[in-house]
Amino acid sequence: MKIALAQINPTIGAFSANLAKMIRMAEEARDRGCQLVVFPELAICGYPPRDLLERPEFVAANLEATEALVKATKGITLICGFVDLVREKGGKPLRNATLVAQDGKVLARAYKRLLPTYDVFDETRYFEPGKTATVTEIGGIPFGLSICEDIWNDADFFPSPLYDLDPVAELVATGAKIVVNISASPFYLGKGHLRERLLCHLSAKYQRPFLYCNQVGADDHLIFDGHSLVADKGKVLARAASFKEDLLIFDLAAEKGPMAPYFERDDEEALEALTLGIRDYFSKTGFSLAVVGLSGGIDSSVTAALAVRALGAEGVLGVLMPSPYTSRASMEDAQALATALGIQTKTIAITRIYQEYRVCLEGALGEPPGDITDQNIQARIRGNLLMALANQYRGLVLCTGNKAEFAVGYCTLYGDMCGALSVLADVPKLMVYKLGRLINAQHGKKIIPERVFIKAPSAELKPNQKDEDDLPAYILLDTLVKGYVEELKSPEDLLASGLPPESLEQTLKMIYRAEYKRWQAAPGLKITAKAFGYGRRYPIAHGFDPLKFRNRRVL
Ligand SMILES: Nc1ncnc2c1ncn2[C@@H]1O[C@H](COP(=O)(O)OP(=O)(O)OC[C@H]2O[C@@H]([n+]3cccc(C(=O)O)c3)[C@H](O)[C@@H]2O)[C@@H](O)[C@H]1O
Ligand SMILES: Nc1ncnc2c1ncn2[C@@H]1O[C@H](COP(=O)(O)OP(=O)(O)OP(=O)(O)O)[C@@H](O)[C@H]1O
Ligand SMILES: NC(=O)CC[C@H](N)C(=O)O
Numbered sequence: 001m002k003i004a005l006a007q008i009n010p011t012i013g014a015f016s017a018n019l020a021k022m023i024r025m026a027e028e029a030r031d032r033g034c035q036l037v038v039f040p041e042l043a044i045c046g047y048p049p050r051d052l053l054e055r056p057e058f059v060a061a062n063l064e065a066t067e068a069l070v071k072a073t074k075g076i077t078l079i080c081g082f083v084d085l086v087r088e089k090g091g092k093p094l095r096n097a098t099l100v101a102q103d104g105k106v107l108a109r110a111y112k113r114l115l116p117t118y119d120v121f122d123e124t125r126y127f128e129p130g131k132t133a134t135v136t137e138i139g140g141i142p143f144g145l146s147i148c149e150d151i152w153n154d155a156d157f158f159p160s161p162l163y164d165l166d167p168v169a170e171l172v173a174t175g176a177k178i179v180v181n182i183s184a185s186p187f188y189l190g191k192g193h194l195r196e197r198l199l200c201h202l203s204a205k206y207q208r209p210f211l212y213c214n215q216v217g218a219d220d221h222l223i224f225d226g227h228s229l230v231a232d233k234g235k236v237l238a239r240a241a242s243f244k245e246d247l248l249i250f251d252l253a254a255e256k257g258p259m260a261p262y263f264e265r266d267d268e269e270a271l272e273a274l275t276l277g278i279r280d281y282f283s284k285t286g287f288s289l290a291v292v293g294l295s296g297g298i299d300s301s302v303t304a305a306l307a308v309r310a311l312g313a314e315g316v317l318g319v320l321m322p323s324p325y326t327s328r329a330s331m332e333d334a335q336a337l338a339t340a341l342g343i344q345t346k347t348i349a350i351t352r353i354y355q356e357y358r359v360c361l362e363g364a365l366g367e368p369p370g371d372i373t374d375q376n377i378q379a380r381i382r383g384n385l386l387m388a389l390a391n392q393y394r395g396l397v398l399c400t401g402n403k404a405e406f407a408v409g410y411c412t413l414y415g416d417m418c419g420a421l422s423v424l425a426d427v428p429k430l431m432v433y434k435l436g437r438l439i440n441a442q443h444g445k446k447i448i449p450e451r452v453f454i455k456a457p458s459a460e461l462k463p464n465q466k467d468e469d470d471l472p473a474y475i476l477l478d479t480l481v482k483g484y485v486e487e488l489k490s491p492e493d494l495l496a497s498g499l500p501p502e503s504l505e506q507t508l509k510m511i512y513r514a515e516y517k518r519w520q521a522a523p524g525l526k527i528t529a530k531a532f533g534y535g536r537r538y539p540i541a542h543g544f545d546p547l548k549f550r551n552r553r554v555l
Helices: 015-031 050-054 056-072 167-173 191-206 266-285 298-311 328-341 351-365 371-393 403-408 429-443 450-454 474-486 491-496 501-513 515-519
Strands: 002-007 036-038 077-085 094-102 105-111 134-138 141-147 178-183 210-214 216-219 222-225 229-232 235-239 246-251 290-293 316-320 344-347 396-399
Touching: 002 015, 002 210, 015 036, 015 056, 015 246, 050 056, 056 077, 056 094, 077 105, 077 141, 077 178, 094 141, 105 134, 105 141, 141 167, 167 178, 167 191, 191 210, 191 229, 191 235, 216 266, 222 266, 229 246, 235 246, 266 298, 266 396, 266 429, 290 298, 290 371, 298 316, 298 328, 298 396, 298 429, 298 450, 316 328, 316 371, 328 344, 328 450, 351 371, 371 396, 403 429, 403 474, 403 501, 429 450, 429 474, 474 491, 474 501, 491 501, 501 515
Parallel strands: 002 036, 036 077, 141 178, 178 210, 290 316, 290 396, 316 344
Antiparallel strands: 002 246, 077 094, 094 105, 134 141, 210 229, 216 222, 229 235
């Protein structure tokens, strides 16, 4: 039997487009001699649909599209994710479902049993869990059906404290000779390798093949890498492309299929992920022009280069906005970057507007604006001008702040925080530099001028300003943010690992204080296991002092 894993990039709720794509893929799989085509979790409506699931017409449209897909798929068996209704009373009204269909007939339905409700996932908000293991025969072989999280509670590899059942073990006990897992598994750095290890482990433990079909594409802050695969006897036997659509064909008898390469390096993976994140945000919201303020610093340089990768040079407008504090070197570097990228630029000096603001404010205040007020005026003038250009040219502004800055609130509300999409919001500062180096290496020429890498980061909002006068050194800040935010380490553990107490104290205070800014920030592309935003929900108004209770531990 030849099997096709159809790794598609659906758009949430674009039922006609998703259906057409799926029919096309199923026909291609059939024409290439496959007997079975598998689509990802909730493929028909796209993952995650969130509260669109509360709209009965959304659920109805998903059922109609699913029925149309079942009818249209001829000469090949189909496995596909969709939203099904719960027919019994009590509990949630919907199920995260999969069906097996052949020549217009549904042969089996199965329901997701483990519903992730942590980090970015919210599935118990909508779905009722499946109660039983479903095994169904296709071409005389018993296939066990599972959906994404269902494989993530293995006692020997990934014991989850959240669940008391192991759907894979039940499928095998029910007679499955092959396990299919349809997924919408969001990307973070290292996730692909983790998934490969899990699936290899499962295939070795149960001595049977695992077919894993994952969604690809980006939805708001989430990026899906695809990276579908077939594992058997502890090995990956076939692998689909990462970060793009693919039809992975696997010959079960010959145990053979194509093997797309996978990334060895974090920066290479991050580069592709962020590029896809920008591209899909624009294409799925109907825009094609990114407006980026170019300061000659590393953050805006990398953001602009990523935007060019995603949208092409004609899809990016660079805006240079010098103030009295902007160095000549910064503007030279910004212009050199724009020239190397081949993007159009506009230069709007902000000195006159800035002076006019100061005059007006001084009239109202009876004294000159204070230091921070004065700095923020500049950032807000720039934000305003960028939005004006976005309005005029029907574009979207890209925010350039990195994860370290977001963590401590080193950014101005309605200033450099203004924009549609925050490209580097989950990228630690040192990774931004790595991405810059990689961009230059890939082009074989200096896209980002060398000076941008070696000068000290500065917001250039007052004379001789350096980020590290206001903040711990970025190497420390990145480490603290990783430990405290991503790995949930306690202050005690961070101190025990040798981090300076004063930097820890300063950083934790700033992290908690900046929560209000992050609530108002543009969505940021997630590339680490714990990003700010949807998957990290902290209150703004609270009285918790993270240092006061630093010795206490109950978990
Ligand atoms: N809990 C809360 N809920 C809602 N709003 C709250 C709030 N607490 C304060 N606020 C408001 O927020 C204001 C303070 O926030 P905001 O106006 O943004 O300003 P603020 O955080 O005080 O200052 C901005 C900082 O970011 C630095 N910066 C700016 C631009 C670029 C860069 C860079 O390197 O990339 C760095 C700049 O040097 C400065 O240190 C307060 O005056 C108050 O009105
Ligand atoms: N002179 C400027 N011209 C155009 N945009 C600017 C200018 N100064 C700041 N900006 C915008 O505001 C953002 C924040 O400024 P900031 O200078 O802190 O960041 P950066 O220069 O990109 O990186 P770094 O933090 O390494 O200096 C910039 O990324 C840029 O988009
Ligand atoms: N859609 C899901 O069930 C995702 C959860 C799963 N653990 C993953 O990220 O791979």
